[in-house]
């Protein structure tokens with residue numbers, strides 16, 4: 001079997017298993033979605049949003065990109081946030097970073113990677129904002145870890161400063177923004193305690 005057909009076979013097996021365990025599951029999902037959470041995470045294959053929080057289909061609305069960035073001119077990310085806030089009325093937005101993030105690590109070098117260098121420029125900006133604290137650390141690993149954390153903090157701020165959240169809060173909508181970080185080496189998700197409401 002070719003590698004790609006394995007995926008289709010695995011899907012068939014999964015769909016049958018779910019149906020056997022919960023016969024009404026897909027029927028229930030067909031009626032629509034009303035997730036309480038919007039997850040903005042990294043595209044890294046080791047940080048699958050649903051899996052690491054034990055969520056099932058329908059639980060979370062997800063946007064992922066390299067290094068979980070929220071850029072004020074990124075119409076893709078902003079559209080996801082707007083739909084989640086204005087239409088789905090999610091209660092929580094989680095920006096989730098992770099240690100050992102390739103995007104964060106790449107932004108700390110002067111190497112050229114092509115088009116993505118423009119994207120990484122935004123992480124370099126985050127680095128400059130926190131440079132003193134980061135440079136004071138001893139090891140490269142400590143520096144990378146802190147940049148991963150402060151990057152989450154800055155992206156939480158970007159979500160909060162977006163016109164979408166400002167308007168939602170203005171009209172009294174109940175919605176909180178959180179910053180989490182995930183450790184790929186032990187599977188543990190940590191709250192960075194930067195929640196805003």
Ligand SMILES: [Zn+2]
Pocket residue numbers: 042043044066067068098100101102103104
């Ligand atoms: Zn990453």
